[in-house]
Amino acid sequence: MSDADTVDTEAEAGAAEDGGEAGLSERVLNQDEIDSLLGFDLGDDDGSDRSGIRAIINSALVSYERLPMLEIVFDRLVRLMTTSLRNFTSDNVEVSLDNISSIRFGDYLNSIPLPAILAVFRAEELDNYGLLTVDSNLIYSIVDVLLGGRRGTAALRIEGRPYTTIERMLVQRMIEVVLADAQAAFEPLTPVHFNLDRLETNPRFAAIARPANAAILVKLRIDMEDRGGRVELLLPYSTLEPIRKMLLQQFMGEKFGRDNIWESHLATELWTTETEVRAVLEEQQMPLQKVLDLKVGDTLMLNAGPDSEISVRCGSIPVTTGRMGRKGQHIAVRIERPISVETASRLTGGKR
Known part of the structure; x- marks a missing residue:
């Protein structure tokens, strides 16, 4: 075989290879492949195994x-x-x-x-x-x-x-x-x-x-x-x-919505919780100018007497009332009324 025949054979092989690649790049999808891509399957009645674009649409x-x-x-x-x-x-x-x-x-x-x-x-x-x-x-x-x-x-x-x-x-x-x-x-x-x-x-x-x-x-x-x-x-x-x-x-x-273990733990913690309670003898309203003019040694006159009721408060919420007294060397307050249901509801944010 001559050198010219060898060159012609290699040229034909290269052209065939190029044509095969072109054919692969231009291959058209058949109907089954299109259905698989879009996610449509006529044999799937319940639609449980959807894929492709249909699955993306139904993902919502x-x-x-x-x-x-x-x-x-x-x-x-x-x-x-x-x-x-x-x-x-x-x-x-x-x-x-x-x-x-x-x-x-x-x-x-x-x-x-x-x-x-x-x-x-x-x-x-x-x-x-x-x-x-x-x-x-x-x-x-x-x-x-x-x-x-x-x-x-x-x-x-x-x-x-x-x-x-x-x-x-x-x-x-x-x-x-x-x-x-x-x-x-x-x-x-x-x-x-x-x-x-x-x-x-x-x-x-x-x-x-x-x-x-x-x-x-x-x-x-x-x-x-x-x-x-x-x-x-x-x-x-x-x-x-x-x-x-x-x-x-x-x-x-x-x-x-109940958990007995959590309820017991919460009740135990609530019984051991400390809270600050204030006994308010009296409240007065006065102009801001008068408050700014107060000096050391000035006297504020209170209208409360020895038998006046005292408001017992938790924060800013009135809890109950009591009477001022003394127990030993300490000033004490004797509670006169039980805590009202409305006050308990306000303290717990409306939950009983």
Whole structure:
């Protein structure tokens, strides 16, 4: 092989290498890589493992794990619903908690599988609303069970038609049972009444918060042997805000805010605390010029007599009154009245 052939071969190899690098630099992302970058995954129904830009956007959402008492309340709700729905349907009902997550209200409305019945209820003491969604599978299952459908047969579903009055009334009875259980689940934490406001089938008419507002979503699964469906309970954070301090507790007993060891230690320290008490014989008001003219040897005339009451004060707060006297070689004050409740409240800053 000649030197010219060698040069041509090296030139072709260099051109091929440059072309490969250009091809790599111009490579286009496929759809899976784009979805991974943006954080969208069609196979992820609950959205628990979001990544990419979607995770950055949703990072502003408050995680329900920061409200540990919520999980206790919803576990109690599951137990109560299992018993009440068994009595309601006279069937073997199993209720399970799928998951608890944080979601934006607008995203939830767009993700509701239709057809469904949406129940808007009002939390009276919290002065706000919540949303309860019943999917179509559970609606037809409840109707089938309450109207005497035989076991082992799937509930008949007729798509494309609105729910009848009978179906809506039967589902409304079940929703009232669920709301009563939710009220009982919150009872140990705080008294709250959940009153059904209206039933909707269009998510646009069930808007109880702004689309960007955060909310707690609780997904419950109800199984009646071979039938069942899902119930979703949504509570906006604005609804839970009045009881947020209670939901931050680690356990139910913490709501009393008491620590026996700390109370005993505080009481011991208070009993051994020394405080300065002043006995005021009399108070007079005089012009500042007269005070500035006082000299050594001047006499101030007091209107208090031997039997006059003396004000006993702690700082600037009057505590009680007494009488001046003598005990041995010391001047003493005999307390005449007990410390009033109003005075004790002022001394402790309004806390008893």
